[in-house]
Amino acid sequence: MSELTSLAISVALLGGLCTWFTLSVGVLLIWAAFAAWACFFHSGGDLQALRTTIVSNCFGVLTAWVTAVVIVTVPGAELLGEPLWPSLVVCLSIACYISAARLKSFSSIPAVTYGYACTFAFLLQTPGKFSAESLTSLSFSNALIVVPVSMIIGAVFAFGSARFAARLQRRPAMAS
Secondary structure, eight states, X not given: OOHHHHHHHHHHHHHHHHXXXXXXXXXXXXXXXXXXXXXXXXXXXXXXXXXXXXXXXXXXXXXXXXXXXXXXXXXXHHHHOTTHHHHHHHXXXXXXXXXXXXXXXXXXXXXXXXXXXXXXXXXXXXXXXXXHXXXXXXXXXSHHHHHHHHHHHHHHHHHHHHHXXXXXXXXXXXXX
């Protein structure tokens, strides 16, 4: 079986299973799981890619979460106004996470960016989540909890799909 065919089968089957799982749980973000899935393959599709994906995505989530907390809790908006205050905070946070790429654990800037972007997607597209109350809750309303859990699940499913695809490729052809 070709590499592409085995990958199509494994990602399709596990993608369906991941969708079923996240929808069954009800609080997880399938789109964040799929972003991490893509990140896993973008990062090499092996065990090291799994580590890179999880660590870097979670660092991106943490950076975005801190950014959001600063935006909603520090009174900069009163002084500088909207949209200047959040723009400046985002600007500084991006400079920080790119500078952190000097550390090997955070050296995958795209993987960190996926986590950062997924966090802001959740915060900006889900009513009520970009608030001090949600950002500090100990629940799945908090981006710091729901986004990394969703992304870790996606990365693990991605790893499973890569392993499954490899097994499909090694299967000997059936004699006719």
